[in-house]
Amino acid sequence: MSVFTPDSLALLLAATLNAGTVLGLAAMGLLINERSGVVNLGAEGLMLVAAIAGFATGVNTGSDTLAFLAGAAAGALLAAVFGVLVIWLNTNQYATGLALSLFGAGLSAFAGIRYTQEKLPERPNFAIPYLSDIPFVGPALFKQHPLVYLAIAFTAALAWFLYRSRAGLILRAVGESPESAHALGYPVRRIRLMAVMGGGALCGLAGAYLSVVYTPLWVEGMVAGKGWIALALTTFATWRPVRVLLGAYLFGGVTMLQFQLQGQGIQIPSQLLTMLPYLATIVVLVLISRNPTWIRVNMPASLGKPFHPGS
Amino acid sequence: MFKLEARAQPSRLLMVGSPVIALLITVLVGSLLFVALGKNPVDGLRMFFYEPIKNVYSLTELTIKATPLVLIALGLAVCFRANLWNIGAEGQFVLGAICGGWVAMQATPDTGRWIVAAVLVAGMLGGMAWAGIVALLRDRFNASEILVSLMLVYVAEMLLSYLVYGPWKDPQGYNFPQTITFLDPARIPKIVSGFRMNIGVYIALAAVVAFTIFLSRTYAGFQLQVGGLAPAAARYAGFSSRRALWTGLLISGGMAGLAGALDAAGPQGQLTPFVPMGYGFAAIIVAFVGRLNPVGIVFSALLMSMFYIGGELAQSRLGLPKALTGVFQGLLLFCLLACDTFIHQRLRWVSK
Numbered sequence: 001m002s003v004f005t006p007d008s009l010a011l012l013l014a015a016t017l018n019a020g021t022v023l024g025l026a027a028m029g030l031l032i033n034e035r036s037g038v039v040n041l042g043a044e045g046l047m048l049v050a051a052i053a054g055f056a057t058g059v060n061t062g063s064d065t066l067a068f069l070a071g072a073a074a075g076a077l078l079a080a081v082f083g084v085l086v087i088w089l090n091t092n093q094y095a096t097g098l099a100l101s102l103f104g105a106g107l108s109a110f111a112g113i114r115y116t117q118e119k120l121p122e123r124p125n126f127a128i129p130y131l132s133d134i135p136f137v138g139p140a141l142f143k144q145h146p147l148v149y150l151a152i153a154f155t156a157a158l159a160w161f162l163y164r165s166r167a168g169l170i171l172r173a174v175g176e177s178p179e180s181a182h183a184l185g186y187p188v189r190r191i192r193l194m195a196v197m198g199g200g201a202l203c204g205l206a207g208a209y210l211s212v213v214y215t216p217l218w219v220e221g222m223v224a225g226k227g228w229i230a231l232a233l234t235t236f237a238t239w240r241p242v243r244v245l246l247g248a249y250l251f252g253g254v255t256m257l258q259f260q261l262q263g264q265g266i267q268i269p270s271q272l273l274t275m276l277p278y279l280a281t282i283v284v285l286v287l288i289s290r291n292p293t294w295i296r297v298n299m300p301a302s303l304g305k306p307f308h309p310g311s
Numbered sequence: 312m313f314k315l316e317a318r319a320q321p322s323r324l325l326m327v328g329s330p331v332i333a334l335l336i337t338v339l340v341g342s343l344l345f346v347a348l349g350k351n352p353v354d355g356l357r358m359f360f361y362e363p364i365k366n367v368y369s370l371t372e373l374t375i376k377a378t379p380l381v382l383i384a385l386g387l388a389v390c391f392r393a394n395l396w397n398i399g400a401e402g403q404f405v406l407g408a409i410c411g412g413w414v415a416m417q418a419t420p421d422t423g424r425w426i427v428a429a430v431l432v433a434g435m436l437g438g439m440a441w442a443g444i445v446a447l448l449r450d451r452f453n454a455s456e457i458l459v460s461l462m463l464v465y466v467a468e469m470l471l472s473y474l475v476y477g478p479w480k481d482p483q484g485y486n487f488p489q490t491i492t493f494l495d496p497a498r499i500p501k502i503v504s505g506f507r508m509n510i511g512v513y514i515a516l517a518a519v520v521a522f523t524i525f526l527s528r529t530y531a532g533f534q535l536q537v538g539g540l541a542p543a544a545a546r547y548a549g550f551s552s553r554r555a556l557w558t559g560l561l562i563s564g565g566m567a568g569l570a571g572a573l574d575a576a577g578p579q580g581q582l583t584p585f586v587p588m589g590y591g592f593a594a595i596i597v598a599f600v601g602r603l604n605p606v607g608i609v610f611s612a613l614l615m616s617m618f619y620i621g622g623e624l625a626q627s628r629l630g631l632p633k634a635l636t637g638v639f640q641g642l643l644l645f646c647l648l649a650c651d652t653f654i655h656q657r658l659r660w661v662s663k
Binding site for chain 1: 315396453454455457459461463465469472473476595632638639640642644645651
């Protein structure tokens, strides 16, 4: 018996794109964040709070758009708190990010109690006319939620922004050498805060997508490490947008493969399959980090270091 | 506008006062939260700050939670001082519970009490092995200890879940995901009958003394901390950063594993999927709030245990979600980090 039929393979591809979108959006946010020189270990917490904010909004208003906006706003708001602490008060970025992760886990569980039994209104299936009728390719690629395509467009836009626009150049300058950017008269701390909030909004969008479209349910702790995997993805992709998205699809695929294998009735305990994405993260991290110069050349030079203007 | 400027001398008052101020802010925000939930804030705060310490029984219950927190946080303090970010203590705790639990399951009714020591050692080794993976991958391949240790938390939880749903499931357990209840010889001895408090308290206190000595009186402890504070100076002095890496991670892994074994063979008495209770993450907060200082850690662990018990009481008596605990814990760390800024800096009004 063959494990994969064309139909199941198409479904696997579709699910991969779907799962990759969650990781890709979050990792893209963290990439913007880190390009400005700030590491946000709070991604997991941001995504959790945004997931419940988005889900609650979705349940109460029935609107996906409002749910996504609520998630992004929640993410940006929490990220702003983090940003003010690390950028103006110069608190340790690692410790503050961890605090955000722990706080976000608590806050989301607390706020989500009332929503554990709730369901979102049924939404029509998305399908791009004509294209979705193509055999195999249609169900695999053209029946996704619009945000999946938006994420791809956003990746291209972000790549253009970073490497082809003046604002992107300034953002990178702030991350590479805040002192130089400061000497040139750029408001380093304000730029960093904007990057952190923008990153938070994208993590928030990813969290909302997770609870509103992907699952769609609210379960305590449902982000289940995706925030951390997204953090690892920025390193894997050496802080480049297109590679981040490809990496996200790869990891989305690994996550989906486990469900596929379970569905095929393969005799592997489900817990061992659930480990796969986490183990894969470790393996890829090891492979990428093995070459220290490769990381050092690509990493924003001031990543994780505080900046005091005028000192 | 206000401007932050460096103080000539760090403020001694704030060094001691900042955790207190952070706690006050947390309490204030917590009260607002109770009001927002339509509860009397005095009732709410009572659950967190009075009920857990009102009598001897409550105090002994407090030690059940504080013991693992102290043990894990001591190990983490060593790591954090060496600038190693082991945030996967939760996973090391779980491995400690698994390994300690395996030894405990081997006990027969006639086994001697020595097996308790074997349970604890096994737990410690389990935690060390799990943290050793992190150290190995960082040492050999330069992989971020933050991400690896965190990923291993999920792997450890899945491993535990696999064991209790699969090969280790109690055949007489009505198909519940749990191991057999450990036999009496393998259970951690209680100090006074009728109370759940066990000898873990003594172990934790001994560890506090040992870590105080290690950090402030030994050459190895000194080397580790120089490496964290001034890596260039440590290199110049010839202190090995690799040895610091291994020492820090193995110590913290061992402590988390010990805590896991104590918890599994102590209050839990068997392995279930609910062994990981977030102690490994809460201990990060404990370590910071306790200033990475062994004695400070004891106080912050007691405080954090009050949050745990307060959350449980708020749920059972006021019908509030237990997740309040996490909110309080996270808030406290946030406030503390912000307050600590003002030890070395102050706000001054500058007219533009």
